[in-house]
Amino acid sequence: MKRTPFTRGLSVFWWLMIAFLYLPLGVIVLYSFNSANSAAFFAGFSLRWYERLLGNDQLLTALGNTLALGVASSVIALVIGTLIGYGMYRHRGRKLGWLVALIYLPIVMPDIVFGISEMAFFITMDREFGILGPSLATMIIAHVTFQIPFVALIVYSRFVGLDPTLFEAAKDLYASPAQRARHFLLPTLKPSLIAAFFLAFTLSIDDFVISFFTAGPENATLPIYIWGAIRRGVSPEINAIATLMILTVAIAAVISLLFNKEGRRS
């Protein structure tokens, strides 16, 4: 590429926007090590806010809830979503527009409408039939609902990348459906399944709005805890816990990307 004033200007703009994108996160990480209780200046390095986290029972409970919710919902969504992805692929010759529309519904629906309709539904079911009262279970249900499409799409796109004759070959070798699943489908899918699991897990940890509206009073997750803490008045501890969450999400995301790439390559 020739370097003209125009491309040089583009490059400067690019770096400015990268700064814009990373500044708010960088400030959180920086202030999490601030020895003073201030958002306006950095007084010196300290780990005191991280030490405080360890003694905070509410926060540890929220951490437990977040992990339980993330793992449970991701496992369920992985099973259901993989089945859909497989079905969509094997029957892609049919008219499956309705299925695609249904799968895109959780993705395109604004999260506040999503969360509130589930909340209204759960509360009414609880009042009328005594089931599905807001709890960790309802949160898991809601999370699975928005995770299914992403798992299905990852698995589907993995299948599309495969050589279709592989399926015929497995059949020609008289492999039973169970054998085909064990020796052919699962091994080829493995990287994509791992990627899908971590994507689902990341989505779960990232979600605030839907969790907020489907949670019972005792099921605060980390984002809900942070939300409450911000509303009560900012404490520097939030910077510390937010830093840990940024780190966790970054790691999970990188794992998901690596495995998805591997899945596509092989």
Added chain:
Amino acid sequence: MAQPPYPPARQRRTLSPDTRHLLWSVAPGVVWIVIFLVLPSLYLIGVAFMTNGPYGQPQMPLSLESFRQLAGFGFLGWSPGNLYTLLRSLWQTVIATGLVILIAYPLAYHISISPRQWRAIMLLAVVVPSWTNQVIRAFGWMNLLSPGTPLSQVAQFFGLIGPNMGLYPSNFAVTLGLIYNFLPFMVLPLYAAFEKLDAGLIEAARDLYASPVRAFWHAVFPQTLSGLLAGTVLVSIPAFGMYVVPELLGGGRAMMLGSLVAGQFSGGSNWPLGAAGALIMLLATLGGLYAMRKVGRRLGGGEEVVI
């Protein structure tokens, strides 16, 4: 896939193994989404047409009362509060989407002309911040914009805000937060469009002595239209329903529709009114998707929405 060679007579009576296989594999997910998303949404739409009971529970008879309330008619006569909220949501959405487009075009173009081995990393760099929780991202901006911070002091120096004030809470902070949240959603589809761009057309335009602006407008812009359209839907629909950013960065005077809706299900307790607001968001979503399909068809290749 080869269809199993069953006689047509048998196919009519029972499901073919192929159909059974399809149902068996997609049924769990379909049932799940129908029970836990389609039904609740239909229920919510129903609630919008019910009457508000004494404890904020929806009741019969069916009425349009909630929509009257949304338009501002209450016990004490008409007040413009709800309409202001609706208009503000619309205004913020338009402004934020417009600015996101202006920022995303040069970014996407820059990525598309960078060395091939860098492009994936550059896209990743744009997307990664949006993977963190939106509450945390809004909190980051609170850190940056609160009173006494360098940015607020600069704004005070130029007289943009009063002494000892911060840049947040304000409408400006909400716009900034929306741009921050949704920028990646525009860069990705635009980049996909730039990637496929026919560079020959630009050269041809330049060879014919078109100015850079004319070359962009006549040779580049039409080719990126499908990406722009996808990005606009991906940005404007969630921006219109945004809850976290206006709540945290806006304060009471910058309320958007999301807060109005949410308030009716917690503190305010008027489910039908909240459901009416949610219905507007749903209609906006469907309208946006429909418009995109329509225009996308005419342009050709508008179906491939990058998510």
